[in-house]
Amino acid sequence: MDxxxxxxxxxxxxxxxxxxxxxxxxxxxRTIAQIPSVNVTLFSLDKGEGISTHVTQGDxxxxxxxxxxxxxxxxxxxxxxxxxxxxxxxxxxxxxxxAQRFKMLLTVIKH
Numbered sequence: 001m002d003x004x005x006x007x008x009x010x011x012x013x014x015x016x017x018x019x020x021x022x023x024x025x026x027x028x029x030r031t032i033a034q035i036p037s038v039n040v041t042l043f044s045l046d047k048g049e050g051i052s053t054h055v056t057q058g059d060x061x062x063x064x065x066x067x068x069x070x071x072x073x074x075x076x077x078x079x080x081x082x083x084x085x086x087x088x089x090x091x092x093x094x095x096x097x098x099a100q101r102f103k104m105l106l107t108v109i110k111h
Contacts, residue, residue, distance in 0.1 A: 004033055004035060005032060005033050005040075006031065006032065006033065007019075007030050007031060007032060008032055016042060016065055016103075016105055017065035017066045017103045019042055020042045020043065020044040020103055021044060022044050022046055022101050022103075023044070023046065024046055025046055025048075025049065026046055026049065027043065027044070027045050027046075027049050027050075027051065028043065028044045028045075029041050029042065029043050030042040030043075032105075036110065037058075037109065037110050038107070038108065038109055038110070039058075039106070039107070039108040039110075040105070040106070040107050040108075041105075041106045042065075042103070042104070042105055042106075043103065043104050043105075043106060044066075044101070044102070044103045045069075045096075045098040045101060045102055045103075045104075046098060046101050047098050047099070047100050047101045048097075048098060049097075049098050050095065050096055050097035050098060051095055051096050052095050053072065053093050053094065053095035054093065054094070054095065055091055055092065055093050055094075056088075056090060056091075056094075056108060056110075057090060057091070057110055057111060058090050058108045058109050058110030058111060059087060059088070059089055059090050059108070059109050060087070060088040060094070060106060060107070060108045060109075061085060061086075061087050061088075061106070061107045061108075061109075062080065062085065062086050062087075062088065062096070062104050062105075062106055063084075063085045063104060063105040063106075063107075064080050064081055064082050064083065064084050064085070064102055064103070064104050065082065065102075065103040065104060065105060066082055066101075066102055066103040067081075067082060067098070067100050067101050067102030067103060068080070068081045068082070068099060068100050068102055069096050069097070069098060069099075069102045069104065070096065070097045070098075070099050071086055071088070071094065071095075071096045072093075072094060072095050072096070072097075073086075073088050073089070073092055073093075073094045074092050074093060074094075079099075082102075090111060
């Protein structure tokens with residue numbers, strides 16, 4: 001059977017925020033797992049970069065690994081810092097912006 005988790009070493013202690021690097025003016029992603037019902041992706045966003053407002057068919061959990069993000073869910077904007085987590089519910093418009101650069105682990109669980 002093929003492994004469901006990819007792009008990360010097995011049976012080794014890793015620091016997730018070291019698995020993606022910052023690149024000037026860019027959003028960098030590294031897929032960890034992707035099946036029809038679950039996506040797990042690491043991201044780094046340079047200051048001023050973002051992910052435009054969109055809607056997903058699943059609940060999305062953002063875990064900030066480094067830095068600080070401005071995350072908009074519906075009409076509310078939240079400042080989420082390293083070590084903090086926020087859930088973006090299914091079918092509610094959401095987006096994010098890097099007021100300063102940050103790294104996150106995004107887990108989306110689809111219906």
